[in-house]
Amino acid sequence: MDNKTLFNKLITFTSSVLRVTNDLTKDVRPDIITQVQYEILDFIAVAKQPITLSEISDCIRISMPNASREIRKLGELHLVEKKSDVEDRRKQFIYLTKDGETMMKKVYQQIEFNFKNRMENASAEDLKEIERAVDILQTKLYF
Amino acid sequence: MDNKTLFNKLITFTSSVLRVTNDLTKDVRPDIITQVQYEILDFIAVAKQPITLSEISDCIRISMPNASREIRKLGELHLVEKKSDVEDRRKQFIYLTKDGETMMKKVYQQIEFNFKNRMENASAEDLKEIERAVDILQTKLYF
């Protein structure tokens, strides 16, 4: 199978991932935060490590000024905290607060509920296959 | 492996897919269209079949009024055309025009270029494995 066909499959695949993810995350975003704010919190939560403002700005592709503004708003909602790097005091590490963690935990539980609903007809063998496939793509494509 | 761990992997996986897709599609959106408009065109292009306004509204999760407005704008840019269903004349099928197809073809070529750059170190065996994994996920998870 040549590269070209793989690429075409990937276009479809990406679109499917987006569609299903959309579906699973329908209505899980708390009303007090906006879409970008949700993306930022999700990014921080999944990263599980101190993330700087620059990294957020880079990865989610919002400008530094706008990232800074949204982080400030999330701070005002007591969902994140800033702490400057002791090595380089220009850098700001962003953390979820307890409140932020609690909120995101609830979000993921809701998504998991939707996910289990979606997969209720899948066999154990199916789930194993899915897991293997996810591992492969995670390593070889989405690193 | 139990469901819970698979779910956690999927959270990470989804986040990775988003990040890499973001990366591959960086700067490919033509300046004359907005982000939502790009999403709509991409949705129509990937679907490869007549799509109604309701379906666009459903899948991309924008309200009917807003979907209608964006489609009108895309029509004014000569990128899409509407054609009412002969069976049910309330329904509007949305198509890419020649211009729309040409634009999206260029977009996908650019993404493919970025993709090939990204994968230049992958072996033929890697690519085969990736393709198998994509097929599995497409069938068993992202249907």
Added chain:
DNA sequence: TATTTTAATTATCAAAAGACAACTAAATGA
């Protein structure tokens, strides 16, 4: 030490996207 670069902030303005009410026209169904 003086200059330049980097990380982040603040303020402001413009554009995009979302929400909602009121409407038309076609289809469905009692």
Added chain:
DNA sequence: TCATTTAGTTGTCTTTTGATAATTAAAATA
């Protein structure tokens, strides 16, 4: 046939998001 539902449209207002310039403070470097 008449009421109701469905698909889409139009207009308007608000909120969110994006873009840019100016600024601060720390770090790197000449």
